Amino acid sequence: MCSIQRPTSTVRPIVISVPHSGLEIPGDVAATMDAKCLQHKDDADFFVDKLYSFAPQLGITVVKAKYHRWVIDLNRTPDSTPLYTDGRVITELVPTRTFLDEPLYESSPTHDDIERRLDQYYRPYYQVLRDEISHLKAHFDNVLLWDAHSIRRLVPTIRKEPFPDLILGSNDETSADEDLIQTALDCLTSGDWDVRHNSPFKGGHITRSHGKPHTGVHALQLEMSKDLYMDNTETKFDSNRAANMQATLIPTLRALADRLEDM
Numbered sequence: 001m002c003s004i005q006r007p008t009s010t011v012r013p014i015v016i017s018v019p020h021s022g023l024e025i026p027g028d029v030a031a032t033m034d035a036k037c038l039q040h041k042d043d044a045d046f047f048v049d050k051l052y053s054f055a056p057q058l059g060i061t062v063v064k065a066k067y068h069r070w071v072i073d074l075n076r077t078p079d080s081t082p083l084y085t086d087g088r089v090i091t092e093l094v095p096t097r098t099f100l101d102e103p104l105y106e107s108s109p110t111h112d113d114i115e116r117r118l119d120q121y122y123r124p125y126y127q128v129l130r131d132e133i134s135h136l137k138a139h140f141d142n143v144l145l146w147d148a149h150s151i152r153r154l155v156p157t158i159r160k161e162p163f164p165d166l167i168l169g170s171n172d173e174t175s176a177d178e179d180l181i182q183t184a185l186d187c188l189t190s191g192d193w194d195v196r197h198n199s200p201f202k203g204g205h206i207t208r209s210h211g212k213p214h215t216g217v218h219a220l221q222l223e224m225s226k227d228l229y230m231d232n233t234e235t236k237f238d239s240n241r242a243a244n245m246q247a248t249l250i251p252t253l254r255a256l257a258d259r260l261e262d263m
Helices: 035-039 110-135 178-190 205-210 239-262
Strands: 002-004 014-018 061-065 145-152 166-169 196-197 217-225
Touching: 002 110, 014 110, 014 239, 061 110, 061 145, 110 145, 145 205, 145 239, 166 178, 178 196, 178 217, 178 239, 205 217
Parallel strands: 014 061, 014 145, 145 217, 166 196
Antiparallel strands: 002 061, 166 217
C-alpha cells in the first residue's frame, strides 16, 4: 500500500507525503483497463520520491504510495466531490479518464469496485499519515505534513497556459500557521523560480483534511513542474536539474522544521 522511510538523523517535526509517484497497478484492476494507457502510465508524479530522497538525512519521515493514482487518487475526497469548480478537468476519486481526457476503462468501475479500493488503498494511506503525525505530536507541539507533487508544464485540459515553476497550496491560508506559510514562501522565492501561492492549486484533500493549525497539525502542498527535475520530455530523471531543485527544497524544509520547533 505504501512505504515509509524513517529519519536517519535527529527527528524533525515534518512528514512528507508522496501520494502520486507510485506506478503499480494490481492485476485485477489492470485487466479491466485500456491496454494503450497501460503501456505508458501517465499522470503519475514521476520520480518525486527520488527528488525527496534527501529527506531522511534531514530527520524527516517520508510516506510514499505504492500504487498508481489511476487505481485510486489519494488526493481526492472519499466521496469524489470536486476540489475545484472553475471548469477545469477534475479526475474522480477513481479516475475513468486521463488528464488528457483519454478513456482508462472499457467499462467504468462499479460502486463496489470503488468501495473495495477505498478499503484496500485509500483509507490505509490516510491511516499511515495519521499515525506518523501522531507519533511526531507525542514529541513536538507543532507538526507539518508536506504533500509533494509534480505536474506536466502544460496540461491544456486544466489550464491553457503553462504552469508556473512552483505552486504552494495552503487552502487559502487555512491549512497552516501564517508564519509557516510565509517561511515556505520566503525560502521558495529565494531561488530563481516562478512561485505562486494557492493558484492554480491550493492543495488537495490531503492538505485540506489534515491541516488543522489550531491543533498543532499544519499541512502544505507543493506542486512543481516536472521539467524542474526531469528532462524536457518529462519522462527521464535529470540529476543536474534535480540537484538544483533540491538546493531550494533542503533549506526550505530545514527552515520550516526550525520554525515548527520554535512555535
